[in-house]
Amino acid sequence: MGAYNDSRMDFSSLRTLLRPDQVLDGAAAIRAYDCDAYTVERSKPSIIVLPESTAEVASVVRWCVAHQVPYTCRGAGTGLSGGAMPALGGVVLSTKRLNQILEIDLENRCLLAQSGIANRRITDAVKADGLHFAPDPSSQSVSTLGGNIGENAGGPHTLKYGVTVQHILGVTMVDPTGEVMQIGGKLGCGPGYDFLGLICGSEGTLGIVTEAWVKLTPIPTVVQTVLVAFPTIRSATESVAGIIATGTIPAALEMMDRGIMDAVHLAFGLEFPAAAQALLLVECDGDSAEVVDQEIESVRQVCEGLGCLEMSFAKDEKERARLWMVRKKGVGAMGRIAPSIVTHDGVIPRSKLPEMLDFVYSVAASKNIGVANIFHAGDGNLHPCFYFDDRDASQVERVVEAGEIIIKKCIELGGSVSGEHGIGVEKMDLMPLMFTPADLEAQAMAKRIFNDGELCNPCKVLPNQRGCAEHRMRWRGMAS
Amino acid sequence: MAGDGVVSSEYLNAGEYKKAVERLGIPQSSLAPVKMQLPESVEDVQKAVGQFQRIRIGGSCSYRLELRGKSSGFYPGPDDKLVPIVEVKQHPFDLPNDAKLLLDKLDKVLWFSPENQLVSVQSGILLSELNQYLRENGFEIPIGLQEKNQRECIGDLIALNLPHWNMSAAGSWRDWIVKMKVVLASGEVVTTGADVVKNVTGFDLHKLLIGARHTLGVVTEVTLRVRPKAEPREWPPIQINHGVMFLTSKTGLAAVLDHIKDFVEESEDSPAMQHYVDFESGLILAECLRNKSGEDFDTKSHGFVWRSQVGEYALDEFSELEQRLMKRTKEIFDPTYKLNPGEFGFI
Secondary structure: OOOOOOOOOOOHHHHOOOOHHHEEOOHHHHHHOOOOOOOOOOOOOOEEEOOOOHHHHHHHHHHHHHHOOOEEEEOOOOOOOOOOOOOOOOEEEEOOOOOOEEEEEOOOOEEEEEOOOEHHHHHHHHHHHOEEOOOOOOOOOOOEHHHHHHHOOOOOOHHHHOOHHHHEEEEEEEOOOOOEEEEEOOOOOOOOOOHHHHHOOOOOOOOEEEEEEEEOEEOOOEEEEEEEEEOOHHHHHHHHHHHHHOOOOOOEEEEEEHHHHHHHHHHHOOOOOOOOOEEEEEEEEEOOHHHHHHHHHHHHHHHHHOOOOEEEEOOOHHHHHHHHHHHHOHHHHHHHOOOEEEEOOEEOOHHHHHHHHHHHHHHHHHHOOEEEEEEEHHHOEEOEEEEEOOOOHHHHHHHHHHHHHHHHHHHHOOOEOOOOOOOOOOOHHHHHHHOOHHHHHHHHHHHHHHOOOOOEOOOOOOOOOOOOHHHHHHHHHHHO | OOEOOEOOHHHHOOHHHHHHHHHHOOOHHHOOOOEEEOOOOHHHHHHHHHHOOOEEEEOHHHHHHHOOOOOOOEEEOHHHOEEEOOOOOOOOOOOOOOEEEEOOOOOOEEEEEOOOOEEEEEOOOEHHHHHHHHHHOOEEOOOOOOHHHHOOEHHHHHHHOOOOOOHHHHOOHHHOEEEEEEEEOOOOEEEEEOOOOOOOOOOOHHHHHOOOOOOOEEEEEEEEEOEEOOOOOOOOOOOOOOOEEEEOOHHHHHHHHHHHHHHHHOEOOOOOOOEEEEOOOOEEEEOOOOEOOOOOOOOOOOOOEEEEOOOOOOHHHOOHHHHHHHHHHHHHHOOOOOEOOOHHHOO
8 A cells, every 4th residue: 555655656647637726735735634623633645636526536536546545535624533634645535626516406305416515505505495404513614515424413403403314315425446336316215224324424434425415404484592591500401401301302402601601702792691600502493383482481491490590582583693603603712711722522311411511520620621611412412622722731631631531431421432523533542442342343344345445534433443553643743 | 943844842932922822723833843042132142143054033023024924923913912823934035944033032121211312122122012111101202104013023123124104204213223232143242323312433333234124133222212202193094015115206296196096997906006195205105906917016117216015125126236235235244144044135
């Protein structure tokens, strides 16, 4: 295999497959494509290509196979676990120019698009017709459909509407040998093994999705949004468990703590009750005002029963956008508090939220680092954000230790190491904490159905892959 | 153990089957010559998978599906009692030394967590029993299968992944399963997924096992999402026995319905070809009969995806690519074709 930094590698024949403007290999480009939004580990590609069609992707992959050059697909690079990092160098295939909507079928509520299209553009294309693409990761204005499929992306509204896999009907994929495959289609999949389910969330290790049929979901006609302030973290987390236990499934149930409130106040001037230690953003929607009113009423009863301080209802779209700003801009606003932030991603059973949040604060205190929490409480999907100064090696070390302790606690409480950011390279070492060697071998068997080689997005998801261990120190080293 | 025309003593000693056989006066000689295994634990399943070279897997209630209506098992009779099927025929792919692994004794609810809206069960529990338990606690799994399918075990229903009345609102089993424990053909016991409602950790092996007709592993335990119980909904009283189901686009609905109408007019002895249409999702479920000319209803002429109610048997129903991928999958997970030989044409 053409190994990392192999100076003998000759890309001239690859260049003949594409126009010159579809190939990047300048120093700035190499630097820009050496990681995704998980910047702790980096690995330089040799060359970046920008294919514009499935056929071009296939020809590049076949070239890589013929020349035994590793390759990694990349969408917008917003992934948070290093899934698009070219771990063994080689070729990065950017889907940036695969950004067209190919067909809209309003009657059947589905749409065919190339995989490099930004998530939000799909909804923008059909919003006027009362439809939307339901998966809504926070990165949706830039993150791509292909990236969403690779990571099986979630978002605030997945509590009610499900994650990406539930909204994908079929894909066109270039497999790791360069063969173009249609899996499923406009009408979804037929009987047989659920390959589409396996491909969604496989982090680009089974091939490169170039086009996808997506389901379009009607935009609910009735929406009620309320921001609830609580005097304690525990009263907020207990309210989450209480709301779920009533049987109400809000469209979104998000939680922010005092750290986030302070950051949002500094960044945008928003005011919150002085005594508030936690906020819950609850949204209920549907097509029946009566049902939505009932849901909001049960939310109100639970929150008041647990001593909430204040409930702010959105009276119109503008107010709704303002309430959502706390959630959507919260992480960005953290930049006001400290120079560096690391956002973790773990899942626990929802009933364990009160215990888990207490644990997160105690770990941060014991490690003497700052933490703020902003997360999908309704799914039990935590995102503790540690804020620190990465110029201080001791702080970095403590942040890494705190993250591992918290993820281990998620497993101990019956949860999982990732709810929506994926494993990538970031969490490979944590996989054996959750799975036995036999479990991991079974996952490797599933991977082999499509990818029996070591070229397509190597060294991701599964630990202990051949030829990867010696590169790990290099990835970390390049980030420092 | 198995002899000529006699079911194994191990099987007969299992209380309710013996009583049912005696009550109905079924001669033992009419039962299938097979080695029945009634595991009560994951370890029992592991042992059976290790012991036999070829194993047919399922709950006794769904054997007619496994055997294309030529069952050697039992069917749910009045009062939900299991009744042995008198006319016993072997599965076309059964060999004399094949074992049958019945999931019936793996019928426990392992835990139920209303606050997390999750339930964990063994795979032999009947969907009707599980939903009765859940409804008593205010919850349900809203997979809208017709009544007789509700009386099949979760393991079989997952293995078949049949289309159902409530697909537009409730999706398929893939939308409700978060974790599985599986015994692979190698005898390894593996876990996939986690007891949480949102999870992207590793490859989703459990999705591959849904609809796999017990050909890639024996699912022994499942954790499922549940939802608050809704008002009971009456599903159409259509009994689909040997028929077909269509999952079609809304665009194609009118054409398919016209086609059904034409076909009904030519059907031999039935006053109508029963069918149910969900205009919301574009789903048609239909009991397919032969017409006077002895022709089967053409399931492939409208560009829709079709699903047989009893499942598919032969790989030639699939595209060339699907066949290739499915064979590769089978050979990775079950290289000796031990599990459910014959299904999907793996023989």
